[in-house]
Amino acid sequence: MNIEIQPISERIGLKITSVDNANILKLDLESIINLFKSYGVLLFRGFATNTEIFKEFSNLLSTDFIDYAGGAFARRVINGDKTLLSVNDYQFEIKLHGEMYYQKTIPLMVWFFCAHPASEAGETTVCDGRQFFNEVSSSTKKLFSQKKLKFTISMSKEDWQRKYQTEDLSKLEEICRNNYTHLKVNADKSIIIEYICPAIIPSSCGKYQVFINSLLPTKQLNPKILNFDDDSEIPDDVIAELNEVAERITTNIVWQKGDILMIDNTRVLHGRRAFADEKRDIYIRLCAPAFSA
Ligand SMILES: [Fe+2]
Structure with missing residues (x-):
């Protein structure tokens, strides 16, 4: 070969x-x-x-x-x-x-x-x-070490049934439990889900820090659903910095x-x-x- x-x-x-x-x-x-x-x-x-x-x-x-x-x-x-x-x-x-x-x-x-x-x-x-983690400023690193990301998503009954490929509420509850996702079901069967995770995680060997998450496309496509876990907003200048780093080191x-x-x-x-x-x-x-x- x-x-x-x-x-x-x-x-x-x-x-x-x-x-x-x-x-x-x-x-x-x-x-x-x-x-x-x-x-x-x-x-x-x-x-x-x-x-x-x-x-x-x-x-x-x-x-x-x-x-x-x-x-x-x-x-x-x-x-x-x-x-x-x-x-x-x-x-x-x-x-x-x-x-x-x-x-x-x-x-x-x-x-x-x-x-x-x-x-x-x-x-x-x-x-x-x-590399992304290494390129981020120390103030941004500090911010993400203190605050986690919180995704808050509202879905109609039809939306969650399509998205989770089930009509069964108990199955949805199980999916959310397995995903450490908080689920609130409204009277009309619409739902609000909440998921909290860090923006930076340790590498599998434990030696490095890795910036990996869904922050940038969420802020690009659906900005309202993402805040910090204390409900404060992710500052615009931080998002601008992350976009600048991303563009600079993307292949x-x-x-x-x-x-x-x-x-x-x-x-x-x-x-x-x-x-x-x-x-x-x-x-x-x-x-x-x-x-x-
Ligand atoms: Fe993807």
Whole structure:
């Protein structure tokens, strides 16, 4: 197998390119696991891939695939498989975030597959959460060490039933309990949920601090639902600083058809540049590594 290995950018990740359109299922899994543990993001390019091969390859390295119940966006199920989803159907920019960091149960790993790249723009963005933490000012670090993030979301009965993929209130109560989410049910069965989490978490090895959360896209798309846990507002200048850092240290993944991207969702943030091409088609799978961290 003729393989070239190089950084995705000077900041992050590793690109593993097959020069001769090799079978990705023949890659040595031990080596992939070791590279993934060191780099946190791997981009596979030039291999013979399609949707089925993407599923097979991700199945070899992952477990506990989830179906996105409770997720913030509408996603299409691909080929009738609830663990293979489109990215959301919007075309605007999505700022850097950890996937599903607005609830306790997060996928530890995220896969992307490029079924069809946008003719221009629409890059997926990635950024190392440890580097993000290092770049943030000491006053902002201090603020986030003192105050946690609080998401407060009101939903009509129809909204929560669609979002959590159930009509059963006791099932919703169980989902909320498992996610350390406070649930208030109103007389008309509409609900208010509240979830509190830190913006900065320790790395899995415990040696580093990682800035990873859902702060930036929430403030971008739905600013009213996010405050600090003491109900004070996150200051505009802090959000401006975080957006400046994000833009400065983001790496763009310029998609090619058939690319596969493997992301450690405990330490690497991702997002997306805006695009206009309606043919852009990127799939995701949310899961956990099938190996020890
Ligand atoms: Fe995402």
